[in-house]
Every structure is written in structure tokens, then in C-alpha cells.
Amino acid sequence: MHAAQKRQVYLDYSATTPVDQRVLDAMLPYFRETFGNPSSAHRYGKAAQQAVEAARQTLARLLHCRESEIVFTSGGTESDNLAIRGVAHASRDKGNHIITSQVEHAAVLKTCRLLEKEGFAVTYLPVDSHGRVDPDLVAGAIRKETILISIIHGNNEVGTINPIQEIGAIARQHGIPFHTDAVQSFGKVPLNLEEMPIDLLSLSSHKIYGPKGVGALFIRRGTPIQPILTGGGHEMGKRAGTHNVPGIVGLARAAEIMITEMASERREIGALRDYFWEQLRKRIDNVVLNGHPENRLYHNLNVSFPGCDGEALLMALDMFGIAVSTGSACQSGSVEPSHVLKAMGLENDRGTSALRFTLGRYTTREDIDYTLEVLEQVVPQQRQAQRKRP
Ligand SMILES: Cc1ncc(COP(=O)(O)O)c(C=O)c1O
Structure with a gap:
């Protein structure tokens, strides 16, 4: 342990989460006992296939x-x-136009950029200062060639929740498939696909206390889709490759726990996050909240500490055992705010001094109190050091 470190505090639950013990327990039999290939016709295969189908049912x-x-x-x-x-x-054959936003995850943005090289046209909608996509802008961007609308549900950096019900309704009026990346929101915000006008929805296991390397895509019946991984006829011909059986079992168990405990976690983690913000404002001057003040994921706190360098602050917190993320990335030698913060208009100091704190199932009040104490010490020090820089 570093001399400065008194505790280990993980506040990066949006990056990934530890596997819940209950999830691990559910997965373990599928590594050695029930290890068959779900595509095999014999009993080993059947047992594994049953596990995959039970997970799908869940x-x-x-x-x-x-x-x-x-x-x-x-x-x-x-x-x-x-x-x-x-x-x-x-x-x-129907068209070549896609509508998305400037605050999507790179998995969406870079995929769209590559499609542009193939001749698709992409509209990257701007967002307001809270990082929210305006449904009217979506409606205004629709052309007769539009074949897909993809808008993130809960933003991974600033936690802002987009009005996907309204956006989906607009897409549906025009008969355009609507995709939403719900990787950060699934299990935190209620989602009912029977009622919501969503045609495709992405989720990932390692954000919900499941294992890494497994996820799912909801594809509404009738949505046109061409596989990207070809091979065997797995997953109804939509995704070839032998199933990650323990991973799939873990994903389903993790999802079940998230949904069962959604209300209590929202209350408890939300209260801790609110306490954190309230205390931060009291104890450190000039702190600014990024993202929507109310309409945001309950575990996310994205804060700018003007006068500080986010990267240096992250490293200082790491010395104290506290793990967080920044909202910036080093691009060709100079530190730039992330694409999300830039899209929200935070071009400068407010963008490069932003830290993302994301709380989770194992965060305690003591963790938050310790983090506050450390920030109270480190932020003024860093501000002073920054001022002294030529
Ligand atoms: C919003 C969002 N979409 C997609 C991903 C990618 O998910 P995975 O890590 O499972 O590939 C992430 C992960 O950071 C995310 O936050």
C-alpha cells in the first residue's frame, strides 16, 4: 500500500463491476460439470443447451x-x-441514412464512421448542455432514406438519461428501426419492451455484476438484420460461435438480481450519491455538476473541479486508493475533454477538470466520507500547483 493510502475505494462502477458472489455460484457448474457444447446432440450438449435456453427465458x-x-x-x-x-x-435496398448522436459510446460512433466509408450517410445529432438528445431534432433529421436511428439510453460519462420513449415513438411513426444502447441503464432504469417502441437494445453483463465478455442484443421480431459473425447456425443464424455458457448463465443471474433489487439499490445508492454531491458542494468551492441534474443514472456523479487537471487528480486519488475516471483523453500530446463533454459545450477547463464517480452495490458511507476527506486535501493542492505552472 502507498503511504498515503488508508482504504481502497472503487468508484468506477460504470467502467466495470466485480462479479456478485451469487452470479459466480450460478456460473461455476458450467465450467467443469456441465461443460458440453450446446450444439452437440448428446446429453452433455443438451444440458448446456438447457442452461442457455433457461438464461434466454430469464x-x-x-x-x-x-x-x-x-x-x-x-x-x-x-x-x-x-x-x-x-x-x-x-x-x-431501402436507404443509406442513419441518425445517431454525438454522445454515443465509441462502439456506436466508430461503427457509424466506418459505415460512412461504405457509402452510408450518418447524422450525428448535437445535444443540449446536459447531454440530452432533443426528440424534435431526431424528427427533423429523418429523411426518406433513413434506415436506422440509434440513441444511447443512459450516458456512460455523465449519466444523462435520454427520452427514448419519445424518440422511439417518432421512429415508429416513420417505420424506422430504433436502437438504443442500454449498457449503462439496464437494471437501473425500468425497461419494458412490450410497451416501449424500441426495436434493438444492447446490454452487457460486466456492468451489472456479471462476468466480462458476454452481453445480449434484443432484436424485435421482423427487424431486418444481417449477421456480422458468420459460421454455424447459432442464435437463430444471427450470431455464429459456440455459446459462452458460463457467461450466459452469469448474465441472466446478474440481470435477475439487478431487476429484483432495482428499487432498493436505486434508493440506497442514489441516497449515497446525493450525500456525496451535497457534501462536495459544501466542502470544496467551485465544483460543477456535469450532466442532467435530475434525469440521470442514480449512481453517477460527474463533477468538474475548475483549476485542476482531471488526469493529475485521478492519479492523486489513485495514490490514496481511490479509483475514478476522467472525462478527458490524451489526444496527440494535449489533454482534450471527451467527445461527450465537448458535445455538451465544455470545451475548456471545465471539460479537462471533470471526474466521473460511479457508485455501486458495495460502496459504503465510509468510502464516500474517505473520498471527501481526500478531495478536500487534494483539490486545493492541485489548484495551487496548476496556478504555479508557467
Ligand atoms: C454505453 C456503453 N456502450 C457500450 C459499452 C461496451 O460494452 P462492453 O464493454 O461490454 O463491450 C460500454 C462499456 O463501457 C458502455 O458504457
């Missing part, structure tokens, strides 16, 4: 959709890729 029940509408993938990135490339490539 997810379908939790999302209020059909089992045949769930496709297991290797995670959020693949789900986003399958949704976007899959629909784009299956709809070439």
Missing part, C-alpha cells in the same frame, strides 16, 4: 419480450456493432 421475462428476440453476444460492443451494421447491411 432475460426475455425481465425485458418483457419473446425468447426468440434475444441474441447472446460477447458484450456491449458486439451488440452495438450487430445492431448498427446488421440493420444497415440488411437495409441497403
